[in-house]
Amino acid sequence: MKKVFVSGGSGYIAMYCIKILIEKGYHIVTSVREKSQIELVKKSLSKNNVPFENIDFTILNLLKDEGWDDALRGCEYVLHVASPVIPGDVDEDSLVRPAVEGMTRCLNAAIKNGAKKFIQTSSYAAIYGNDKFEHSDDDWTDLSDKSLHPYEISKTKSEKKMWEMVENSKIKACAINPVLVLGPSLTEVLSMSNRLTIKKVFNLPFVPDMAISVVGVQDVADAHVRAMESSESNGKRFLLSEKTIKLIDLARILKEAGFSKVPTRVIPNFIFKFFALFNPSLRSISKRLGSFEKLHTKNANNILNWYPKSADIEIINSAKQLHDVGILKK
Numbered sequence: 001m002k003k004v005f006v007s008g009g010s011g012y013i014a015m016y017c018i019k020i021l022i023e024k025g026y027h028i029v030t031s032v033r034e035k036s037q038i039e040l041v042k043k044s045l046s047k048n049n050v051p052f053e054n055i056d057f058t059i060l061n062l063l064k065d066e067g068w069d070d071a072l073r074g075c076e077y078v079l080h081v082a083s084p085v086i087p088g089d090v091d092e093d094s095l096v097r098p099a100v101e102g103m104t105r106c107l108n109a110a111i112k113n114g115a116k117k118f119i120q121t122s123s124y125a126a127i128y129g130n131d132k133f134e135h136s137d138d139d140w141t142d143l144s145d146k147s148l149h150p151y152e153i154s155k156t157k158s159e160k161k162m163w164e165m166v167e168n169s170k171i172k173a174c175a176i177n178p179v180l181v182l183g184p185s186l187t188e189v190l191s192m193s194n195r196l197t198i199k200k201v202f203n204l205p206f207v208p209d210m211a212i213s214v215v216g217v218q219d220v221a222d223a224h225v226r227a228m229e230s231s232e233s234n235g236k237r238f239l240l241s242e243k244t245i246k247l248i249d250l251a252r253i254l255k256e257a258g259f260s261k262v263p264t265r266v267i268p269n270f271i272f273k274f275f276a277l278f279n280p281s282l283r284s285i286s287k288r289l290g291s292f293e294k295l296h297t298k299n300a301n302n303i304l305n306w307y308p309k310s311a312d313i314e315i316i317n318s319a320k321q322l323h324d325v326g327i328l329k330k
Contacts, residue, residue: 001025001027003029004028004075004077005077006021008081015044016186018030027055030058040187044187062105063097069112071109080106080107099157099158100154100157100161107165117174118166118171119174122176124240127140134294137237137299141156179213180197194322202263202328206263207264210291217314238303239299240300251264257320259323
């Protein structure tokens with residue numbers, strides 16, 4: 001039975017990856033930050049009728065060397081999914097250090113143990129940070145841009161470091177770069193993407209005239225496993241997006257699903273820009289008003305034969321989970 005190491009096992013995307021891998025017959029070794037998360041993962045898998053006899057747990061820290069070499073011993077594949085996500089205006093170092101150092105520790109351990117392949121969960125944030133509105137697998141965020149957020153910097157630096165290290169070793173690697181990932185969490189610990197996007201839409205009295213690109217979490221996990229198993233994915237990046245959707249259309253999807261409190265009127269751009277003068281958190285949104293980005297997912301389509309399901313059901317299921325835990329009201 002082939003062994004796969006998955007970092008950040010209790011995480012949003014990692015849990016779906018583990019579910020698919022177990023169902024495909026792999027033996028899983030996964031890391032968590034705290035012992036309490038082991039029971040959380042077991043309960044979540046059991047609730048979703050996924051056996052956990054073939055899963056081993058280890059406690060690792062992205063900022064500490066201890067345990068990484070032992071954890072990855074005998075693992076043929078490594079899915080490095082763990083990376084910090086902290087919303088809002090945070091210190092750059094609090095995101096960049098664990099992202100880059102954690103990836104470095106994981107990849108060094110993979111190389112030392114002779115792993116066959118390393119799959120990094122990167123992000124669209126490592127692609128879109130430039131002056132373009134049309135992006136593909138080959139685009140990169142411009143780190144010289146002083147307006148970048150710490151998360152964008154962390155994801156870009158972490159992925160660049162991975163490619164730099166791989167170039168000087170025998171291990172094969174690829175990067176998965178999803179846009180905004182939506183869908184319910186298997187652990188019922190709410191993902192940051194659901195909290196920030198779906199909840200924010202409900203909290204707005206009006207909807208700004210802007211679009212976001214979305215993809216379902218199950219399709220993202222599926223792409224990880226497809227990339228892991230395909231030799232043609234070696235050395236490639238995979239931008240993942242199901243569609244780009246106007247926020248007003250996302251709101252209408254939720255309205256039709258029974259969420260009556262969601263706003264359905266678009267605020268004029270000039271009014272939004274006026275408010276943004278006095279609210280720093282609105283300024284990044286004001287730059288995107290009226291824009292509609294075009295994304296090309298050629299590598300995922302042509303190499304992985306990856307064609308995602310509609311993200312509409314994941315949008316609805318995200319809102320339902322937020323409602324079930326008392327964050328949203330219908």
